[in-house]
Amino acid sequence: MQQLLNKIEEYKKEISSFIASDEKQVEEFRIKWLGTKGMVKAIMGEMKNVTPENKKEAGQVLNDFKLFVENKYAELKFSTDSQLTAHSSQLDLSLPGDDLPVGSRHPVTLMRNRIVSIFQRLGFAVAEGPEIEDDWHNFTALNLPEHHPARDMQDTFYVQQNPDWLLRTHTSNVQIREMEKDKLPIRMIMPGRVYRNETVSARSHCFFHQVEGLYIDENVSFADLKQTLYFFVKEMYGKDVKVRFRPSYFPFTEPSAEMDVSCFICGGEGCNVCKKTGWVEILGCGMVHPNVLSNCNIDPERYTGFAFGMGIERPAMMKYGINDIRLFSENDVRFLKQFTSAV
Numbered sequence: 078m079q080q081l082l083n084k085i086e087e088y089k090k091e092i093s094s095f096i097a098s099d100e101k102q103v104e105e106f107r108i109k110w111l112g113t114k115g116m117v118k119a120i121m122g123e124m125k126n127v128t129p130e131n132k133k134e135a136g137q138v139l140n141d142f143k144l145f146v147e148n149k150y151a152e153l154k155f156s157t158d159s160q161l162t163a164h165s166s167q168l169d170l171s172l173p174g175d176d177l178p179v180g181s182r183h184p185v186t187l188m189r190n191r192i193v194s195i196f197q198r199l200g201f202a203v204a205e206g207p208e209i210e211d212d213w214h215n216f217t218a219l220n221l222p223e224h225h226p227a228r229d230m231q232d233t234f235y236v237q238q239n240p241d242w243l244l245r246t247h248t249s250n251v252q253i254r255e256m257e258k259d260k261l262p263i264r265m266i267m268p269g270r271v272y273r274n275e276t277v278s279a280r281s282h283c284f285f286h287q288v289e290g291l292y293i294d295e296n297v298s299f300a301d302l303k304q305t306l307y308f309f310v311k312e313m314y315g316k317d318v319k320v321r322f323r324p325s326y327f328p329f330t331e332p333s334a335e336m337d338v339s340c341f342i343c344g345g346e347g348c349n350v351c352k353k354t355g356w357v358e359i360l361g362c363g364m365v366h367p368n369v370l371s372n373c374n375i376d377p378e379r380y381t382g383f384a385f386g387m388g389i390e391r392p393a394m395m396k397y398g399i400n401d402i403r404l405f406s407e408n409d410v411r412f413l414k415q416f417t418s419a420v
């Protein structure tokens with residue numbers, strides 16, 4: 078019993094003289110004395126060696142000791158906390174802060190958002206789909222059966238593990254996925270990344286971005302297509318820009334057309350951007366082919382629709398004066414930070 082009392086006296090001396098100068102030392106104190114493997118626990122364990130007649134007194138002493146340690150810990154904690162506040166009161170909060178570098182949106186994102194928001198105002202919803210696609214959604218359902226010569230219009234990357242898989246060559250796969258959902262009418266815009274096995278150069282890349290649109294309902298006509306695209310062009314390039322449609326061919330639309338706008342760089346007089354023609358081609362479009370509708374279980378006798386598709390990189394290059402498409406994917410901060418304040 079005497080031994081126990083002596084030990085506690087010693088501990089008390091040690092604890093009383095202990096000073097902590099930071100939070101870390103306070104925590105060390107807590108672990109040493111009050112932790113689950115700490116001294117207080119250990120000394121409590123000595124109760125079992127105390128003779129029955131001393132048990133009551135020993136219990137009292139040990140409890141007092143525990144309280145003593147806990148009080149000291151609270152004291153230490155309080156004094157370091159108040160040191161912290163004293164320290165922070167020396168900070169001059171009126172000084173300007175450190176500069177945080179401002180991030181910027183990627184020019185492709187800026188252009189995509191612009192295009193998408195124009196169609197959203199016409200009531201088009203945004204739809205997205207997979208970049209690794211099966212043959213049905215990228216080709217067959219779009220009226221491009223196996224061995225169709227038009228498959229060669231878009232050089233395709235196939236996935237080695239499964240000959241049925243490929244990297245989508247256009248976002249038209251999302252059109253099929255939306256039509257298969259069996260919910261009509263459809264008024265959707267589909268932005269996304271697409272892949273084509275082309276030699277990388279200043280003007281073409283093996284991946285790029287597109288926005289496609291799809292509108293399916295009863296009585297949709299080519300006039301609706303034209304009005305929708307006129308609205309888009311005026312919002313995008315200004316009301317003075319002229320528009321022309323040229324007949325074209327896409328397997329999934331009939332009739333098909335390509336749409337040009339008068340060159341917004343030279344105003345139609347002829348420059349390098351429009352290759353002296355005064356016109357810039359911006360998208361492909363047409364009335365959805367009846368075979369495509371049937372492939373998605375939509376009755377072509379009752380429903381008609383239009384679709385269109387455009388690249389994002391080319392208009393972004395024209396708008397921001399970018400002369401090399403590879404810059405978009407190199408992620409050079411010196412290039413990207415120039416768009417900090419662009420819209």
Ligand code: PHE
Pocket residue numbers: 246247248249289327330361362363384385386387
């Ligand atoms: N999918 C076509 C392409 O990638 C674009 C397009 C979409 C054309 C819809 C007509 C209708 O070139």
